[in-house]
Amino acid sequence: MAATTSRTLELLSLLQSHRHWSARELVDRLGVSERTLRRDVERLRELGYGIESMRGSAGGYRLEAGTGLPPLLLTDDEGVAIAVGLRSQATAGLRGAEHTTLSALAKIEQVLPAPLRRRIDALASHATPGVGPGGGASGRDGTVGRPTPEIDTELLGALALACRDAERLRFGYTDASGQTSARVVEPYRLVPVARRWYLLAWDRQRDDWRTFRLDRMADLFPTRVRFEPKPLTDDEARERVERALRHRDRSVTARVIVEMPREELVEHLGRYGRDVVADGPSRSVWPLEADYIEILAMALMWVPRGTRYRVEGPPEVLEFLAEQAERFAAAAGRGPAVGGRD
Known part of the structure; x- marks a missing residue:
């Protein structure tokens, strides 16, 4: 009986993926005979599911669009997604449907296992309302017209729990x-902006607030600290988060490859060298970001005199x-005059 029930539930799960299944596909997926498949279909019909049968070469089965809503089978991730969505609508006030929203939420949450309820509670309490189309930050990260990065719901839930705890x-x-780096942070909030999720956290290595895109994170490790x-x-x-995105949109960036060990360069740069990373035992990478190219160029004066370095960045940088190298050479009498005015 247990095997029969499990197989019938698996059949229902396949049919609920709202696509047409041929009888041969279902037989292969379930590992049963066509006769057993027909019996399982009849069991589901007795439970109230409308299942349409089609004959011929393109024959098979699919769920009918009925007037009633039989019980649904949901995966853990689907249950979390539905509950979080209902909570969001209930909080925002779904006009004309407040009662039904809360009623549906109560039914979903009362049958969810405790671990899933904890994930939902954490997401609800540590995810700020989203900024969508027409909002203050819509499109600032360049997502318009591009596929939305997929976010692992396990990652989203784990980050929410870390924020809560x-x-x-x-x-x-x-x-x-x-560029990749290892980060140690104190997480605070999950913020959705323009179809992307961001984690706002206090970066212990940078001693400052930082915003992280979830689809760029990997190898998450809870420290228990x-x-x-x-x-x-x-x-x-x-x-x-919005301020960080605005700054990124208007700022210019570059990477300075410095022929000097990281420890020596960090000591020379002081607090301005907190983002320096090692590129081997005797080379470092110093990422720069500024509102204007002129400010970024001025930072290069901090590279120790006599140290070889090169700059990688966009063509305009x-x-x-x-151009400035030519002007400096001309100003020092080492090259032809440039940039003069008539």
Whole structure:
């Protein structure tokens, strides 16, 4: 009986994926005979599911669109997604459907296992309201017209729990330039902006707030180490994330490859060298970001005198540096005059 029930539930799960299944596909997936398949279909019909049978070469089975809603089979991730969505609508006030929204939410949550309810509670309490189309940050990350990155719901749930429990995290992160780094952070809020999820966290290595895109995170490791949270409201968290995205959109970036061990360069740069990473025993990479190319160029004056380095960045940055090199040479009497005015 247990095997029969399990097989029937598996058949229902396949049919609920709302696509047409041929009889041969279902027989192969379930590992049964066509006769057994027909019996399982009849069991589901007795339970109230409308299942349409089609004959011929293209024959098979599919769920009918009926007037009633029989019980649904949901995976853990589907249950979490539905409950979080209902909570969001209930909080926002779904006009004309407040009662039914809360009723559906209660029915979903009362049958969810305790671990899933904890994930939902954490997401509801540590995910700020989203900023969608027409909102303050819509499109700032360049997602318009592009596929939305898939987010692992397990990752989303784990981050929400870490925010709720004030637990430090370690993970690998790949920035916009493709550079990877290991981060140790104190997580605070999950913020959806323009179809992407961001984690707002206090970066212990940078000693500052940082915003991380979830689809660029990897190898999440909960440390079991608790921290004392700083005061932060949902509005403040959303504003920090939006400000970070605005800054990234208007800023210019470059990577400075310096022929010097990381420890020596960090000591020379002081607090300005907190983002320096090692590129071998005698080479370092210093990522730079500034609102204007001129400010970025001025930072290069901090590279120790006599140390070889090169700059990697967008064409406009490299062209500006080449132009300034000619002007400096001319100003020092080492080259032809450039940039004069009539």
